[in-house]
Amino acid sequence: MKLIFLGPPGAGKGTLAARAVGILEKAYGMPHPHISTGAIFRAAIAAQSPLGLKVKAILDSGKLVDDGTTIELVQERLAREDARGGYILDGFPRTIPQAEALAGFSHVDRVLNFDIPNEAVLERLGGRRVCRGCGHNFHIVFDKPKQDGVCDHCGGEVYTRDDDKPEAVQKRLEVYRAQTAPLIGFYRGKGLLTNVDARPDVEQVVENFKKALPV
Numbered sequence: 001m002k003l004i005f006l007g008p009p010g011a012g013k014g015t016l017a018a019r020a021v022g023i024l025e026k027a028y029g030m031p032h033p034h035i036s037t038g039a040i041f042r043a044a045i046a047a048q049s050p051l052g053l054k055v056k057a058i059l060d061s062g063k064l065v066d067d068g069t070t071i072e073l074v075q076e077r078l079a080r081e082d083a084r085g086g087y088i089l090d091g092f093p094r095t096i097p098q099a100e101a102l103a104g105f106s107h108v109d110r111v112l113n114f115d116i117p118n119e120a121v122l123e124r125l126g127g128r129r130v131c132r133g134c135g136h137n138f139h140i141v142f143d144k145p146k147q148d149g150v151c152d153h154c155g156g157e158v159y160t161r162d163d164d165k166p167e168a169v170q171k172r173l174e175v176y177r178a179q180t181a182p183l184i185g186f187y188r189g190k191g192l193l194t195n196v197d198a199r200p201d202v203e204q205v206v207e208n209f210k211k212a213l214p215v
């Protein structure tokens, strides 16, 4: 099953994807890697690779990395063996040109649109904390790590993403509305879109996800 998770920042795409990987692998008997372009960029920044140096200021500002760089990255990732049978694309595509390019190198089965009001997004992003080691998402109110600042899963440092700070959050929401939201109509027109109510807690969203597919 080749899936796109679409929705504003903070809708819970990454959190659900971490759960959905296991559900899909079991249901279809093959790996379904969670491919997050944001996580790939953050790992490149941490490693200070040429890609990381190129994109750091862009991520910090909340703007989008250019389509050419992003498309090349995803095309290479999808060509790897583990993505042959299925995948979850989280945070890609984010523009119409990215969606058009993707159609040229992969056949997407379904696009899940994470529906969530603006206020809930602001609350989630304001409290989000991320592990520097494994990328796991926590929340200071809803899902705290057992020990302050330390990841329950890998012991890595739990920190606030620079782009989860208030000015960058506003910018990312503007960018989402202007450049990414048009993808809802794009994929609806192709008959690929399914809405998922992303407001409830993680367990309920997992149930909504299973019903939406269904698996």
Ligand code: AMP
Binding pocket: 009, 037, 038, 039, 041, 058, 059, 062, 063, 064, 065, 066, 070, 090, 091, 092, 093, 094, 095, 098, 163, 172
């Ligand atoms: P995310 O973790 O999905 O919120 O992404 C964090 C940041 O990475 C975004 O604000 C962008 O700067 C960059 N980014 C991630 N995915 C894309 C994409 N598909 N196109 C352009 N920039 C992206």
